[in-house]
Amino acid sequence: MVDPRISVVMSVHNGRPYLEKAVKSILDQTLADFEFIIFNDGSTDGTKEVLDWFADRDERIRCVHQENKGLIASLNRGLNMARGKYIARMDADDIAHPGRLQAQVRFLDANPDVGVLGTQVERIDDSGQTDGKWEFPTDPDQVAWRLLFGTCLCHPSVMMRASLVQDLGGYAAWATHGEDYELWTRALLKSQLANLPETLLKYRRHEETVSERNREIQFETVGRAASTLHGHLLGECADKAFSKFVVWMNAGWMREDGVRLAMDKTGVDDLAGIRSYIRSLYRAYSRRIAGEPNMRARNQAIIMQDMVSAEKTGSVGIRQKVSSRLLSPRSELLKWTLGRVQGKYDKESDVG
Numbered sequence: 556m557v558d559p560r561i562s563v564v565m566s567v568h569n570g571r572p573y574l575e576k577a578v579k580s581i582l583d584q585t586l587a588d589f590e591f592i593i594f595n596d597g598s599t600d601g602t603k604e605v606l607d608w609f610a611d612r613d614e615r616i617r618c619v620h621q622e623n624k625g626l627i628a629s630l631n632r633g634l635n636m637a638r639g640k641y642i643a644r645m646d647a648d649d650i651a652h653p654g655r656l657q658a659q660v661r662f663l664d665a666n667p668d669v670g671v672l673g674t675q676v677e678r679i680d681d682s683g684q685t686d687g688k689w690e691f692p693t694d695p696d697q698v699a700w701r702l703l704f705g706t707c708l709c710h711p712s713v714m715m716r717a718s719l720v721q722d723l724g725g726y727a728a729w730a731t732h733g734e735d736y737e738l739w740t741r742a743l744l745k746s747q748l749a750n751l752p753e754t755l756l757k758y759r760r761h762e763e764t765v766s767e768r769n770r771e772i773q774f775e776t777v778g779r780a781a782s783t784l785h786g787h788l789l790g791e792c793a794d795k796a797f798s799k800f801v802v803w804m805n806a807g808w809m810r811e812d813g814v815r816l817a818m819d820k821t822g823v824d825d826l827a828g829i830r831s832y833i834r835s836l837y838r839a840y841s842r843r844i845a846g847e848p849n850m851r852a853r854n855q856a857i858i859m860q861d862m863v864s865a866e867k868t869g870s871v872g873i874r875q876k877v878s879s880r881l882l883s884p885r886s887e888l889l890k891w892t893l894g895r896v897q898g899k900y901d902k903e904s905d906v907g
Contacts, residue, residue, distance in 0.1 A: 559615075561589035561656055562637035562717070566629035567606075567647035568596040573759060574605050576683075580650045582613055586657035589643070591616045592633045597623025627734050631725040637717060646711035648759040650679070655755040659714040662751060669695060670719040670746030671739065673708035674755035681761045688754065695747035696845045700852035702736075702743055703784065703836055704805035705777055710735035712756040719746050732769045733776030740784040743844070774820070778802045788839040796823050797832040804859065814866040826867065830860050830879070838883045848887045854900040856882055 563581055567574060581591055593616060595603050603620055610616040617636070621629075634642065641663060643656060659672050676689040691707045692698050701707040713735070723741050730737035739748060778799035786793040803817035818824055837856040841848065860879035864871045871879075881888065894900060 558638040558640075559588055559590045560639055561586070561641045561643055561660065561714070562633075562639035563589055563591045563643045563645050563656075564630060564633035564637060565592070565645040565647055566594040566596050566626055566633070567598060567602055568623060568626075569598045569600040569602060570647035571598070571600040571602050571605060573648040574602060576650055577645065577647050578606075578609050578616075580653075581645055581656075582609070582615070583653055584651070584656045585654050586660060587615075589615060589656060590638060592636055593618050594629040594633060595620045596625070596629050597621065627726045627728055627730065630734070631728075634717075634720055634725045640717055641714050642717050642720060643714040644711050646758075648761070649711050650683075650757040650759075652753075652755040652757075655712075656714070658751060658753060658755060662749075663714065663716065666747075666749070668747045669749045670716045671708065671742050671748040672714050673748075673750040674712040674753060675750065676709045676712055676756050676758045677754050679757045679759050681759075683757075683759075686760070689758070691750040692851075693750045693752050694849070694851075695749045696847070696849040697851050698748045698750065699743055699844045700837075700840055700849065700855065701805075702739055702748065703788075703840060704781065704801050706733075706736040706739060708735070708739060708748065708750060709756065709758060711758065715742075716746075730776050730780065732773040733780060736777050737780040740780045743784065744787060747846075774802065774806070785836065788843060789835055792835055794828075794832060796821060797829060799823075800829055801833065801836075801859075804862070814862050818866075826863050829863050830875075833859050833863070834879075834882060841884055841887070848884075848890060850887065850891045850894045851900065853882060853887055853891050854894070 726734040782798035
């Protein structure tokens with residue numbers, strides 16, 4: 556038997572209300588060379604019958620009925636079963652665009668340095684009505700910068716190289732409700748990560764969504780994973796408390812209360828130390844991760860410093876402004892200044 560090009564892996568626990576549309580959206584893909592590995596993770600709501608109906612009619616489906624083991628265990632089992640060169644994730648309440656798999660395979664075939672590839676995402680509610688979009692960075696260097704503070708890839712939109720995931724050992728068993736971000740932080744040290752500019756997934760948000768019900772646990776996991784990543788980049792200069800602070804600050808990205816949110820959630824009030832930590836992270840990123848100077852990342856590092864500086868006084872002093880804009884490496888300063896003059900970063904902030 557010839558192995559399929561793609562292995563789509565999905566786990567479902569009591570997902571009957573949205574399951575049919577999710578499964579059908581994969582079966583109707585324009586690229587048909589895939590296997591669809593689906594775990595019925597101890598469902599009691601009729602999910603089994605729906606999956607069996609589809610499996611009887613499409614030989615690409617490999618359905619596994621099991622006692623409830625949880626998402627991480629199910630996904631790792633799926634990785635072990637997968638025969639494809641590429642592994643695509645899917646969730647049982649989302650809807651994939653018909654051209655999703657084809658677009659991702661085309662990109663990964665053409666960009667061998669990229670090991671993880673997401674897409675832009677349309678948010679939908681219980682009834683399937685659009686309630687907004689998530690726009691993620693596409694450039695691998697920009698994705699890498701944002702991953703220092705939190706995720707910027709939507710897990711069920713992702714396609715990964717099976718060889719990379721196997722090399723990384725799959726999802727970490729401890730990373731409850733943040734298993735995707737934890738995996739990206741390890742992948743970042745071995746590969747590039749990117750997002751397509753096209754919107755190829757409808758992501759359903761409703762009361763039963765795991766991430767909505769377990770936000771605090773999720774941020775504990777993300778903070779721990781970010782701290783480990785910072786340790787690889789900064790060595791002894793890494794700080795667990797500061798790592799958690801910038802993760803929570805990222806949760807309030809570009810909001811007036813972003814810094815206050817981080818202070819409340821972590822108890823950290825050493826704002827001068829946070830500014831210094833952001834500078835250290837950018838310096839390490841620029842030297843060890845970025846393929847070339849990334850001015851958008853530099854601009855965001857400046858914005859973050861200004862947000863911290865303005866927390867107590869409501870404004871940023873001249874000395875603090877100069878300090879943040881002379882961010883190391885200073886060889887990037889002229890290129891960043893020209894970009895500011897040309898208005899390339901106006902959508903991010905009015906920082907001057």
